[in-house]
Amino acid sequence: MAVRTRFREEVESKVKEALSDMGCDVRFDIEVPSTWVADLAVPCFTLAKVLRQAPQAIAADLCKRIVCDGAVNSVEDVNGYLNFHIDQDVLVRETLKDIVSAGPDYGKHPAKGVKVNVEHTSINPTGPIHVGRARNPIIGDTLSRCLRRCGYDVETEYYVNDVGKQVVLLTWGVRNIPASEVDPSDRDKNDHRLVPYYRKANSIMEEDEAVREEISSMLQRFENGDQEVIAKVREVAEMMLEGLRETLDTIDVRLDRYTWESQYIADGSARKVVDSLKESSYCGDSDGAYHLELKDFGIHGKNTRFTFTRGDGTTLYTTRDLAYHLDKFDRADRAVDVLGEDQKLGSQQLTAALQILGSDKKPEAMFYSFVALPEGKMSTRRGTVVYLDDLIEEAVERAYEEVRSRREDLSEEEMRRIAVITGVGAVRYNIVRVQPEKKMVFRWEDALNFDGNSGPFLQYSHARACSILRKAGDFERTVDEGLLTDDYERRLVSVLSMFPEVIRDCGENKRIHMLPSYGHELASAFNQFYAAVPVLNSGDRRDSRLTLVDCARMVLKETLYTLGIIAPEEM
RNA sequence: GGGCGCGUGGCCUAGCCAGGAUAUGGCGGCAGCCUCCUAAGCUGCAAGUCAAGGGUUCGAAUCCCUUCGCGCUCGCCA
Missing domain, CATH: 3.30.1360.70 (Arginyl tRNA synthetase N-terminal domain)
Incomplete structure (x- = not known):
């Protein structure tokens, strides 16, 4: 224990x-x-x-x-x-013994045998990821890592919205507009390259009645389950998704599974949901469009009507989402949805509808507020938008300037590698350190902060610990509480001993913003110890102190890893 | 207008769910610290009506009510 x-x-x-x-x-x-x-x-x-x-x-x-x-x-x-x-002696002895024997598994809770599905990101495949929504993959990925450390069997999943007017329009554009007629894109990457086609298709559709009809007929065929149209749209969505995946990859977010919305039209499961809901006593209709009356489900005001079919009988996004959730419940014991705050009502209605469908499980939603710019909401149309790709690029560039200014001994390649690790670390840390439901205003100065409460601050402590250990060479790992009596040593051990509890809180209560906070406390305790207590030249206390440094190094590394941030050995 | 969420030093933020002792850190500011393991660091100082008002309580940043400000939402869109 x-x-x-x-x-x-x-x-x-x-x-x-x-x-x-x-x-x-x-x-x-x-x-x-x-x-x-x-x-x-x-x-x-x-x-x-x-x-x-x-x-x-x-x-x-x-x-x-x-x-x-x-x-x-x-x-x-x-x-x-x-x-x-x-008792300080007990604290020091037990904590360090735990860490030394568990190694990288310190703070990892025993397997629970519970499968949790975490759906996150799920950004519409119609354009690059902008920082307004960048909280989603970072929160989702961090939560998944916390849950895994809590002993859950986690599967992460991206729900690709490849259904609807937006993607159909994009598909039409990509297939019908010659490359020579679109503006060049700002980046050679699928998601950025496709955007001009989308813009152009939009303007053509506005002027050309025939095109408008063509698109609407495509949409109609799609929604009626036409496999050929579905395949065409899917192909374009795949292209776009490839670009999004590249972006996610740079911030070390990799999802286990991609599930396509069109699947639930193609396999008839959305249809089954419709049939089943029509049997419900909460069901009503107006002009052939069916809805549920949800005022008995804690939904207030005039939002109690939840429409699940159009007048022509085709399904809606929400209907497919029901089929999707039933599918997830078949595959996992729990389903977590990381959603933007605009989905709150929808999620509440979804939960009620699932209950009506007889589901015994409820989705667990985690909401985040959108990141805004100082001048207001981000808008692709107004051009007031910062892409995640731009943010990462800028962060890495700034990090490169930092390493170069202090480490002329490193090779160009090593400096580049460290710059990527610290730049990305700064971005991820900065986003996850704030409670998701709090609104965030994007400022370059905060996003590119490498001091104080930042990702690089933690990484730096880790690099320092590695540096001491590197210089130390071989040493005997010993836990002797009688040799670790300094206040700075005990304070550091005390922080190390909190790790398992912090992990539990982050995972079980989905309070992932506590992890950066803990990481900062740990790094800070280590830096204070570092400044005050000599290690390499400490006589008979050397091995004990090196053991403490190694323990701190390990917990720092695992904290960073759980935050999805790489722990560099030097920087 | 209804519903949901947020409001903590100049700026960002923890604590709020499960009320308790002098409110947590960071940025910025000011003053110090590299003959010693990486100064992306360390030490110290200044800076707060916890949005406002009321209520519950021995005790409220925390719970309840009201008000104000901001965000989101109220589609046969996704």
Whole structure:
């Protein structure tokens, strides 16, 4: 058992015992104090009523009855609190032993045998990814990594929306407009190259009635399940997706599976959903278009009507999404959807409809706010847009300038490699450090921050640890708490010991923004130790300190890995 | 207008779900630190009506109500 867990359990049983000693058996809270006054505290204010004594008196009384042993080093009563201190020797010994024996698996929870599907990104294949939506792949990928570390069997999935007017129009454009008639693209990459065709197709359609009809007939055939049209559109969507995948690849986001929306038209499962919903008592229709009335499902206002077929009987996006979710539920125990905040109502309606379909599972949605520019919302049409490709390129370029200015000993190739790792690290870290539901304003100065609370700050600590170990050569790994007595050493160990709990919180509660926060705390503790405590020239403490450095290095590396960021050995 | 979300020093942000002790860090500012393991670092200082008001409570950034500001949403679009 992890030391901190053991410490908490011991505190709990000691307080419980002391209370029953006093003849009462009440619930009490154990909290982590906001300041460094204690490792754990029990406020006695709630006990005051039951015991009819002042909280201060209760705390003092309890304090006297508690015998400190095991992981509990001491307890004192302060202003109605019982303040517990963890035994530093136990903390150091147990934590470092855990890390040394578990290695890279430290903080990895045992396999749960639960399969979780995480759907993320799912950006429409009609243009390059812009930073307004860049939170999606980064949040989704980080969450997946946290869940895996929590012991879940995770499959990540991109739902490709290859159905609808947008993609059909794009397909028409790509197949009918000669290359000579479109503007050159700003980047030689499929997603960027296809955009001019989309723009051109749009303007042609607006002027040409015949084209408009052609497109609408294509759409009609598509939605009726015409395999030939579906295949054509799919082909173009594949091309676009190839570009998007390249972008995702540069930020180390790789999905296990791509599922095409058209599949649910082609295999008839969307049709089955329609038939099944029509049987429901919540179903109604107007002019042949069917809908569900959802006011009994916690949906308020005038959003209670959920339409699932058009008047001509064809299915809608939401209908296909129902078929898709039923499919996911067949394949996994849980389904997580990482969605933009504009999907909130839709997701709520989807959940209600799934319930009506008799599904016993519910999708777990995770919403994020769109990233905006200082001057407002990003808009491709107004040209106020920053592509993720541009952001990455700029970040890598800036990182390159950084390495070059401080490491003239490295080869060009090594500097380039480090620049990519730190530039991408800065971008990913900057996006995931903020709570997803908080709105974010994109500023180059924040996105390209390499100091303080940033990805490179963590990477730098890791590189420093590697550097010490490299210079140390062979050493004996020893855990001797008697040789690690410095405040900086103990503070570092204390942070290391929190890792398993942090991972649990990130995965189980989907609070992934706590991971960068933890990483910063860890890197900061390491840097303080680094500045204050010599390692290589520390006589008989050398091996112990090197062991500590190696443990820190490992946890730093695993923290970065779980954030989807590479830990460079030098920078 | 209805629904949902957000509002914490000049700027960004943690804590809010499970109320508790002097509100977490960072950026920027100011003052220091490279004869020592990478200064993308370390140390110190200044800077806060936790949007506003009310309520619950021994105790509220945290829970409840009202107001204001911002975002999203309210399609037989995807």
